[in-house]
Amino acid sequence: MRVLGIESSCDDCSVAVLSFEQGWSGKPDILSMCSHSQVALHHPYGGIVPEVASRDHLDQIFPVLQAALDQAGVKLSDIDLIAVTNRPGLVGSLLIGVTLAKSLHILHKIPVIPVHHLEGHLISPYLSNQDIPLPSVTLLVSGGHTELHLVKAAPHEWPSDFFSTSRLGRSRDDAAGEAFDKTAKQLGLPYPGGLYLDREAKLGDPAAFAFPRALGAKDTLDFSFSGLKTAVSDTITKMGPAAVQERFADLSASIQEAIVDALLRKTKLALEQTQAQSLCIVGGVAANSRLRARMRDELTVPVFTPEPVYCTDNAAMIALAGAARYFQFGALKPEAVFALNAHSAAKQ
Numbered sequence: 001m002r003v004l005g006i007e008s009s010c011d012d013c014s015v016a017v018l019s020f021e022q023g024w025s026g027k028p029d030i031l032s033m034c035s036h037s038q039v040a041l042h043h044p045y046g047g048i049v050p051e052v053a054s055r056d057h058l059d060q061i062f063p064v065l066q067a068a069l070d071q072a073g074v075k076l077s078d079i080d081l082i083a084v085t086n087r088p089g090l091v092g093s094l095l096i097g098v099t100l101a102k103s104l105h106i107l108h109k110i111p112v113i114p115v116h117h118l119e120g121h122l123i124s125p126y127l128s129n130q131d132i133p134l135p136s137v138t139l140l141v142s143g144g145h146t147e148l149h150l151v152k153a154a155p156h157e158w159p160s161d162f163f164s165t166s167r168l169g170r171s172r173d174d175a176a177g178e179a180f181d182k183t184a185k186q187l188g189l190p191y192p193g194g195l196y197l198d199r200e201a202k203l204g205d206p207a208a209f210a211f212p213r214a215l216g217a218k219d220t221l222d223f224s225f226s227g228l229k230t231a232v233s234d235t236i237t238k239m240g241p242a243a244v245q246e247r248f249a250d251l252s253a254s255i256q257e258a259i260v261d262a263l264l265r266k267t268k269l270a271l272e273q274t275q276a277q278s279l280c281i282v283g284g285v286a287a288n289s290r291l292r293a294r295m296r297d298e299l300t301v302p303v304f305t306p307e308p309v310y311c312t313d314n315a316a317m318i319a320l321a322g323a324a325r326y327f328q329f330g331a332l333k334p335e336a337v338f339a340l341n342a343h344s345a346a347k348q
């Protein structure tokens with residue numbers, strides 16, 4: 001079975017072709033994945049501008065589709081299933097992918113399955129490893145979400161409401177990705193802040209500044225990051241521009257350490273409470289070098305993280321999530337494909 005994945009929920013336009021030769025049991029072959037990042041386009045604004053994002057998806061989606069088909073050496077007539085992200089995200093951006101999927105369904109009669117973007121992130125470790133010891137805790141750290149999930153079964157057995165029913169805890173305010181992006185912006189770093197802060201932090205002392213670790217001592221598996229940006233803003237104002245430049249690397253390392261510490265504490269607690277056998281870290285922030293190193297050094301269970309290209313938004317994880325659903329529930333009926341729409345909210 002060949003699955004075409006389409007991802008356009010935010011600022012990455014991505015199409016992938018995956019092949020499943022042995023149903024769910026074998027590792028999928030990623031025949032191709034082509035992505036167009038809008039980072040340079042949004043750079044002058046210091047963040048994502050939704051209208052700019054959707055217009056660029058409209059420009060890019062056909063060339064990206066063609067490139068993914070060419071790279072895989074397949075034609076649309078070789079595709080057995082289309083998996084498309086339809087929530088959550090920027091509605092204007094999601095609509096481009098959803099409309100492409102519906103059009104291909106009408107023209108080529110290819111079955112369609114909608115995919116919850118965050119379920120795509122949750123399944124992403126399975127792109128390279130099918131043998132993750134269960135039960136497993138997954139730390140989901142994307143740009144807009146910071147959550148802990150308990151994974152008790154292989155993906156082709158996940159219930160239809162998996163994303164909401166597997167949740168152990170979540171951020172009560174900002175996501176870790178937002179904390180990275182907002183504090184990086186305060187320091188004058190470009191978007192996406194997490195990536196640049198990670199680079200700057202390598203040269204600094206993580207213990208130089210004591211930024212808050214909210215909810216750290218509490219028994220909850222929830223997170224809170226909104227206090228961090230206030231603390232960073234106060235520190236920057238008190239220091240003044242010259243001192244900030246002088247201590248730039250120390251500030252970066254200390255901000256990163258506060259975020260990583262908070263993620264680590266709650267992850268350890270979740271592993272203890274659930275007696276899980278492994279940890280997966282997924283989403284854009286999973287690419288953070290300090291987070292990856294400390295998780296591997298300080299945890300006793302095996303840690304699985306997708307390759308960096310599958311941590312950030314990508315169509316391969318969407319194709320895999322679509323296939324897992326298809327093996328269990330089948331594709332949408334044609335009338336449901338016609339009724340398919342895009343939704344900004346994460347609710348399933």
Ligand code: KG4
Binds near residue numbers: 141145178181195288
């Ligand atoms: O999962 P993702 O690509 O998009 C969403 O679905 O939101 O995550 C984007 C987030 C941004 O907040 C970005 O700053 C962060 O991932 N990010 C990082 C790193 N690379 C990307 N954060 C920390 N360290 C990194 N190396």
Ligand code: ZN
Binds near residue numbers: 121142143283312313
């Ligand atoms: Zn994402």
